[in-house]
Amino acid sequence: MLTPLFLGLAISLSLATAGPPISPRIAHEVRRSAPARWTPVRRAGPDILLPLRIGLKQSSLDSLESYLLDVSHPESPNYGKHWTPAQVAETFRPSAEAVEVVRDWLLASGLNSSKIKLGPTGGWIQATVTVTEAEDLLSTEYYIYQLNQGDEQHLACKEAYHVPQHVSKHVDIITPTLHFDKKIKRSDPAGSIPRIAQFGTGSAMEMLVDPVEDIGSNATGLDNCGSQMTLACIRALYDFEYKPIATHKNSIGIVEYTPNVYIPSDFDEFFGNFSASQVGQRPTLVSIDGGTLDVNETDISWFIEPNLDLQYAMGLVGKEQKVTLYQVGDVIGNGSFNNFLDALDGSYCTFEGGNDPAFDGIYPDPVPGGFKGPNQCGGAPLPYVVSTSYSDDEPFLTPAYMQRQCAEYAKLGLMGVTVLYASGDGGVASNSGDCLTEDGQEDPGAPRFLPSFPSTCPYVTSVGATQVNPGAKLTEPETACDQHIFSGGGFSNVFAMPDYQKKAVRTYLEKYPPPYAPDIYNATSRAFPDISANGANYLVVILGSIFHVFGTSASSPAAAAILSGVNDARLAVGKGPIGFINPAIYSSAFEGAFNDITNGTNPGCGTNGFSAELGWDPVTGLGTPNFPKLLQRWLDLP
The missing domain is CATH 3.40.50.200 (Peptidase S8/S53 domain)
Incomplete structure (x- = not known):
């Protein structure tokens, strides 16, 4: 059941209101170059659709360490008095101000209000945009990157992305932008966004x-x-x-x-x-996002870690x-740390209980044999x-x-x-x-x-x-x-x-x-x-x-x-x-x-x-x- 706060936020996201003046843009995240062995090979097509997701600053994070020490340090009078999931979710929920400031920025930048949605936990805002719209919004350029001596590809922006200064203080992270952390799908549907090769998970x-x-x-x-x-x-x-x-x-x-x-x-x-x-x-x-033991594999490398x-x-x-x-993850090999964390803590999930399709497993999975259910969000x-x-x-x-x-x-x-x-x-x-x-x-x-x-x-x-x-x-x-x-x-x-x-x-x-x-x-x-x-x-x-x-x-x-x-x-x-x-x-x-x-x-x-x-x-x-x-x-x- 939605709380009055969530109902108000959901309604406000459907209304186009005039936002405050846009302040100067500043670099929100920067990386000087792509990870080793990844090379930009061409500009991304201007009409590629990106599920832009904006992770809002969570409330009370400046007190997170002190809260944790309070229940974890042996000299604390509250040692061992752990919190309930509901306490955690309520304490760190992003503020209504953060939602409003980010929404107003998106509207003032020309996005239609119908494109802007708030996730059910209040932690993320999603806006489906083209590459051209994302580049204008973030003052960046998107490229297709290719792994050296391989055919794996990935879409990411180059070097940095920017947001207005008054917006930056309310935003943790925006994806897809600079992050190279997606496990590869061993097959992808034709016309899908190029994906990164299997990373260190x-x-x-x-x-x-x-x-x-x-x-x-x-x-x-x-x-x-x-x-x-x-x-x-x-x-x-x-x-x-x-x-x-x-x-x-x-x-x-x-x-x-x-x-x-x-x-x-x-x-x-x-x-x-x-x-x-x-x-x-x-x-x-406990199967998370289609996690299964039935993978039809014969290579010994797939069995070493779990057997051990x-x-x-x-x-x-x-x-x-x-x-x-x-x-975690379906037979396509698409699970990630975030998919696991989503399943443990519903307040961590992104929009509609999913993740960013450029980095994490998104379900239903259209690939043959992929998991057809929704991303797990808590439970x-x-x-x-x-x-x-x-x-x-x-x-x-x-x-x-x-x-x-x-x-x-x-x-x-x-x-x-x-x-x-x-x-x-x-x-x-x-x-x-x-x-x-x-x-x-x-x-x-x-x-x-x-x-x-x-x-x-x-x-x-x-x-x-x-x-x-x-x-x-x-x-x-x-x-x-x-x-x-x-x-x-x-x-x-x-x-x-x-x-x-x-x-x-x-x-x-x-x-x-x-x-x-x-x-x-x-x-x-x-x-x-x-x-x-x-x-x-x-x-x-x-x-x-x-x-x-x-x-x-x-x-x-x-x-x-x-x-x-x-x-x-x-x-x-x-x-x-x-x-x-x-x-x-x-x-x-x-x-x-x-x-x-x-x-x-x-x-x-x-x-x-x-x-x-x-x-x-x-x-x-x-x-x-x-x-x-x-x-x-x-x-x-x-």
């Missing part, structure tokens, strides 16, 4: 090594964990021997993006070897705890812990886009959700080995470190990778992972350093100053990872064979399972979930609760990267989980 580049012919007695043994990581090894490493008792209250989720899917029969073989009581068990599927994530998350939490699989169950082993490079997106998405992770934290992301497998470089030139371009021979997103968002928990050294015993300390992958870590070029980690990072930089020029990395910004877990030699069943798999892709679901155990214990005694954990784990209340990793580096960009040292470091964060200590610290909190 692929896996965190987990490394698949040759099949394991014989696991011997190591299915449940601990003698060969340095070369064969199993459920038993993870449990022993982190003293995670816990039998859940509040499973009906608890929840944990794993996010996958179609056509990356798990193979049911592989689960039976995996559990048959490593957790016999779970043979026949499957995750609970789910075999270990399910195996570690045990038979009694339900694990939810959020399968998906909120997990208490959610792990995602997919990432992107910061330079591939724009700051405004990342900041808007990052704010949504903070809202999930307000609602009691712990959000984990794999930190990446390229050390201080990207997963593909790229680094940054002086002007911010991605290039494998460049000198500047390249951070990954969403790990650089200060409202998620970033998980790096460690290893048991070959031949070492489990009682010996782990080191930073250096087999096949390097733990992603470093400093953001977009997000400021949050208060909760300033002391820990300052201590690292003062005691162990990295030997690099100031322009190689941004020492004043958000640092990552926050924690780490083993990421080497995981035994995973894929297409009926057991493989070694490496990566922070393994670390994140393992850490999620352990934190889910903490939630179970708290829920069992009548307390709430741990929610956003970063303010707690960086506080003095959690000192010594992680296994500190003091050996290893994360090379990249022609350097040794950073070094793992005493205390927090930008390789392994605060260290790996010590479950009994973490459990007691969180049980001591309200």
Whole structure:
């Protein structure tokens, strides 16, 4: 049912009224050039229709961090008093003034009032315009970009777009403009807008090594964990021997993006070897925007990530705890982070519950085999812990886009959700080995470190990778992972350093100053990872064979399972979930609760990267989980 405010806004959008004088235009977003390997090949046709979407500034965002700290910091009297979705939606709803100012600007620019619509949550305004109209409105030029050595194309404006100064303060972001963040559809209908190739929401580049012919007695043994990581090894490493008792209250989720899917029969073989009581068990599927397991694929690459994530998350939490699989996007391979966030939080959705068709999956999907239903807008169950082993490079997106998405992770934290992301497998470089030139371009021979997103968002928990050294015993300390992958870590070029980690990072930089020029990395910004877990030699069943798999892709679901155990214990005694954990784990209340990793580096960009040292470091964060200590610290909190 629409509130009086929404009814008034909807009515006002249908009326053509004279707006205020247009103030001077200013650049709202700028990027000096397209992402690496993308080249403008021609001007966009003037009559191409663009579904222009204007993301309005949300109310109270300047208080978002303080709200989150209020329910997340162990010294706060409101620790653990998480918000309801309705509280979140009402607190951050854009103001009526923002709607009116943007509407008046569009009308004064000559757009017909019938073209201008307000989304149901009040967060976005849509206006379907031609390229010519968009160029006039935004003082920019649209081009068709093409991926070098490929036929993928994308429509975007060049270098910058502009809005009147008095409008700018009410606008977060306008799309489609400068953003290159769309997963490719493997086929598109004739005459559709050219789309971008698959971006970094692929896996965190987990490394698949040759099949394991014989696991011997190591299915449940601990003698060969340095070369064969199993459920038993993870449990022993982190003293995670816990039998859940509040499973009906608890929840944990794993996010996958179609056509990356798990193979049911592989689960039976995996559990048959490593957790016999779970043979026949499957995750609970929550399909988002046509998410399906039926993809008719044969390439092993599509099955690595989901099999890894789910075999270990399910195996570690045990038979009694339900694990939810959020399968995002249809068989065309069109899902994105935003599609997932839309489904969790209806207030995040764009116009009519969809997204921008230049970047995110839009449904109904006209491609044969595509999902014919509408975009999901809210309604998906909120997990208490959610792990995602997919990432992107910061330079591939724009700051405004990342900041808007990052704010949504903070809202999930307000609602009691712990959000984990794999930190990446390229050390201080990207997963593909790229680094940054002086002007911010991605290039494998460049000198500047390249951070990954969403790990650089200060409202998620970033998980790096460690290893048991070959031949070492489990009682010996782990080191930073250096087999096949390097733990992603470093400093953001977009997000400021949050208060909760300033002391820990300052201590690292003062005691162990990295030997690099100031322009190689941004020492004043958000640092990552926050924690780490083993990421080497995981035994995973894929297409009926057991493989070694490496990566922070393994670390994140393992850490999620352990934190889910903490939630179970708290829920069992009548307390709430741990929610956003970063303010707690960086506080003095959690000192010594992680296994500190003091050996290893994360090379990249022609350097040794950073070094793992005493205390927090930008390789392994605060260290790996010590479950009994973490459990007691969180049980001591309200």
